[in-house]
Amino acid sequence: MIPDHSALSAGPAAILAPRPVYRRADLLRLLEPESIAIVGASSRAGSFGERTARNLARFAGRLHLVNPRYDRLGDQPCHSSIAALPEVPDMVVAATPMEACEGVVRDCVAAGVGALVLYAAGFAETGKPERVALQRRLVAMAREGGVRLVGPNCIGLADYARGAEISFVAIPRPPAPPTRPAIGIISQSGNLGFALAQAVESGTQVRRVLTCGNSGDVDVADFVAALSEDPGCSAIALLFEGMADPTRLIEAAEIAWRHDKPVIVHKLGTGAQGAEAAMSHTGSLAGSEVVYRAAFERAGMVPCENFEGLMELASFLGKAPPPRATGVAVVSTSGGAAIMAADRAEARGVELPQPGPQAQAVLAARVPEFGSARNPCDVTAQVLNDPGSLRDCLGALFEDAAYGAVVLPNGFAYDVATPRFRLMGELAARHGKPGCVVWTTQWLEGPGAREAEGEEHIALFRSMDRCMTAIAAWQARAARRQAGTIVRTRLAPAAAKDAAARLLDQATGPVLTEREAKAVLSAYGIPVVQEVLAEDAEAAMAAAEQAGYPVVLKVESPALPHKTEAGVIRLSLPDAKAVRAAFAEIMANAVRAAPGAPINGVLVQPMVPAGIEIVVGARLDPLFGPTVLVGLGGILVELLRDSVVALAPIGHDEAHAMLGRLKGAKLLSGFRNLPAVDLDQLAGIVQRVSELAADHGDRIAEIDVNPVICAGVRLVAVDGLIALRGAERPPHG
Template sequence: MAGGIAAPPHPARVRSPALPTGPRPLARAAALGRLLHPRSIAIIGASERAGSFGERTQRNLAGYAGRLHLVNSRYQRLGDQPCHAAIAALPEVPDLVVCAAPMEAVEGVVRDCVEAGVGAAILYAAGFAETGRPERVALQARIAAMAREGGVRLIGPNCIGMLDYASGATISFAAVPRPAAPPDRPAIGIVSQSGNLGFALAQGVERGVAIGRVLAFGNSADLDVADGVALLAEDPGCAAIACVFEGMAEPRRLVEAAEIAWAADKPLAVFKLATGEQGAAAALSHTGSLAGSDAAYRAAFERAGVVMVEQFDALLETAAFLAKAPPCRAPGVAVVSTSGGAAIMAADKAEAHGVTLPQPGEAAQAVLAARIPEFGSSRNPVDITAQVLNDPDSLRACAEALCADPAYGAVILPNGYAYEFATPRFALLGELAAAHGKAAAVVWLTEWLEGPGARAAEANPQVALFRSMDRCFAALAAWQARAERRATQGAAAPDPATRLAPPEAAARAAALLDAAGPTLTEREAKSVLAAYGVPVVEERLAADAEAAVAAAASLGYPVALKVESPDIPHKTEAGVIRLGLADAAAVRAAHAAVLANAARAAPGARINGVLVQPMVPQGIEIVVGARRDPLFGPMVVVGLGGILVELLRDSATALAPVGEAEARAMLRRLKGYRLLRGFRGLPPVDEAALAAIIRRVGELAADQRERIAEIDVNPLICAGSRILAVDGLIVRG
């Protein structure tokens, strides 16, 4: 029984992991009504002591519309409310219990919840699995198992609480951000592993951001961020989801939740922490979270239609924009500015993010030319100049002309100076955008962050407010990409019926892999690739110099020589490759040289012979590979290849297998994509053929996920429709 308890310590930064095991189905809103819409709440550890977690929680629930019960055996009354000795003594079974008890009492509280038939419990206390101490890991697991078997859903432990502004169920021991009024329209839902960061975002309500719910999960012994995303996806009061997370042991649950959000057309913006090694180590010690590969998460989120943001301070702005913006009607964006400098800044950022600023159509151009002074600019980005002070109606005329132009899906108004005269412009922009079904944004460039008009712009249901031109155009690009994806390919995985590899490929490749050693030789690797239809260069294995000369004569000069050894996977670094050999003498000399280098680079290495290959004519070098991610499984990687692959670090990653649209999208994401369109006299690369090779490598990686740890096809030499793999590496595992 829980009575006579003191306030727990503040949830602390923690030290090492506690990872749940086994797949868990996602929580769905229909089954969690007692958590999401509690008719009654009981605070375990209620207290009269000012500043205690129990006292703060009670104070934060002052506006709660349901029935509130207090539990602590030390008191009969707290203020004007009765206080009960235990859960069993309450006049009703509460839907939700808030446990403000210390770590030592939590197991007993959860047991009482199970026995009473409570629906859900929020556990504040820290000191569980996040400490890394085996007995605390076991304690958390025991509590979670008890709750799961008893039908009690848990948030926490080591959590800050949850907020529901619509019902007043603002449950936390911390200071709760307060909006001027509950949301009057579908609003942003926030999901965060970190309670502090979740509440940091929630403070957006103080400046007019419409936020409906905040869910923070702490150690996630039961419910976690994936469940939170799924719940908000099914919440009619949620218009868009902002998610902060570090990592999780079952990341595919989060991908599944993202797919639920996609199916509901509920925009999901994610900011992922722990993208570097030090951040991953900190995540492990914060909530016991396995950060995972940043590239793998990005690939999974890309497939699920998630909008990734690169900066924490972009997350709420992006989610607010996606919540307010209508469907994208056109890819063009119009900028109407009273400052030439702000207009130039907009043009720069639009170009940086690939957002087009097309010129106005004939009708709009006529209005602009008539209303803008000669020292302004009627070209997009439009500069109507400070003359708007003398002719206020010019802004309405110009903005309406741009909103009516079918080339534009969004209209942007930079605001460089905060003053009362400018405030009505934001309502005007919202009115015009709504009338024409366009998105609208105000970019707040002034350093008076809360100056006149800021709250009005933020609270306007048709206008998004950005405090950075860069973040504005990043959000516009994401909105447009999301719209294009919904219109074309959706978020589904590739259809198995569209496989390119022949039916016998999997069995043939499996036999080749099973017969090979831990690291396949180049020849063995290319045999596996060829089984899946990847075009590979012709070659001969020569046992000695004269056999190499004979092979070269048969294949035709010039040729390349490579030592074949399972012990020398990286041949360039070992100096065991010679290229462009034009005659027999050159082949003999190269044969002696590469064998000598092999002996120096890897003494005792097994040498099968020397591969002789015809030289492939010049082309763009691409690398296509795959690796098995410990959390997501096989991933496909494509990038600019050759010896500069690690230096350039220009690559795109996707979950294997990939469909045609996804393979083409990977190519387009490369910074060097323009090279594929024709470069220095080379013909444009056959993008369809290259995408097909990417798909075939993805099918290989997916089919052989239990046998292959890594594939590296580097390079593929591409010129027009001629695309050949001239080297390959496969590592089993």
């Protein structure tokens, strides 16, 4: 069994110190070696050295063997050491035990080798302090000597164009080298990386497979940056587990964006670490998975929900030109498949508009009356007797300006399908639009599948849902590119940062009281409800008279930030008698919920009329820094879990986009008898909270503004929580 502990590489041994990502020029001797030496070459069948040499039989460069026990291996000379080689190799592959790796690194540095791949396991992934220290020592030595180190605990790499298939496993091998720019696969897990590479057996064009194991030096971020600048790479399929500093991956993804190189990422390990320790609703909603997704979106990466669809999505985005229209046409020989396409298109937000007059005339003339001469178009099984009808219908829909792509479900695997795919590929190339074949048959590798995948202008999907998801991602990516660079203009007042800093300095504890939190929010221009602190019932009644009935009473105690759970809030109090009774109940409940805790008194606030309740918050993510969140709020916030997260700060357009992505977004545009919410004003609140979080990321751990009550143009925050860094989680009552 091959050990694969690369998920542990995000621990303290991952890297020695922060650094910018390596670029293609930095990794050229690793990615484009002219010469490779195998240290630990062997004649023993099945040994890592023997397997590696066998895999490199097609290598276009010069291969050297190193092992002091042999003078020759087969028909090749074998050298006693790296120093004894006739040239300095660009790359060394160490097929040696862990104990020999330090000497190999030292010899590579001394000789001026460009890159080193370490297969051996048993380093930092074991968690043993001495092994962690050994890995750090090897990486430090390699970096200081200018040797780019891949691994340890690495299965290897493959460059199919040059036959540089560097691994000790049986590498999936395409029948021929790629003939056009193709997919680059990057994976921390060698096992899963080469599992993805087996797509070459089905006709998928793959240029490279790059795995990095423990990521001691070279990691996935470096590989992404390097492939972004590689003209032989059409798209990057990234299988990602974790990093000590994932902001480097975002740096690499931004390089890919500048080069218009799609990066399709499937994230493993999506548990919400740290959410259990969150103090606020914001913290419980903004777990690691959603923050990673927000970071990927910020950098222009395309998330892939499932491992099984990663290569399909990468192949499609690598082949497809920019969309010429947002509409998609579906042509099917099956009415059921046409309905399936319509269902999944609607679920994924893909438009299926009806054809224009010219295309409609062709469909009406060529589709039998028991078919469907519309979109989706059911040409029926009559195409078996009249193949020209499929050609004419496909041609008419490809030509129609309303459509940016055409989808063809394929229900049976048989040889007659291959000419259809060839026809579709020709039409796609002629019109500059991608064709999508959905392989609905369960004979997944049946006749026609390889031919469909091999077509340069056709993408093959084995799921209708994955097809429509891919089209939606393609359109969204193109829309973002067309929008250009995002310009973020600050909205909060210029003096807000300093004013808030002074208020934070004056805070009475690690969790600000509601009054203290609202003062900070007000400094950023966020509208908050006014209040008076009353220390006894008489003062509460006087404040209520001043505010005007009905009123709200809430306890003020730094130990009770979650007031609803503790029973220390009373709403819609109509008169002085009700205020007196509520004051007594609240104080008693507060003492019971937090015995011995300081209680400052009771806040008296005017009762804000009903409206849509929104939560706006922020949280300091341990990996990415300040994040901002917006969602449907109130007491059901964690039950509904309808929220969107972004890295802070954000601009006004980004805040608008976050609101539009809420499942309950329609509530904001006017629902039944509720007025439409002023979305500009609400987006401004979200933006201002993001600026507050970004300005004070060194001090603020969490912000929770819940709820913001929205009714037309009246938006007001009626509660607020700010927790400082280092604050212990307070009791919930």
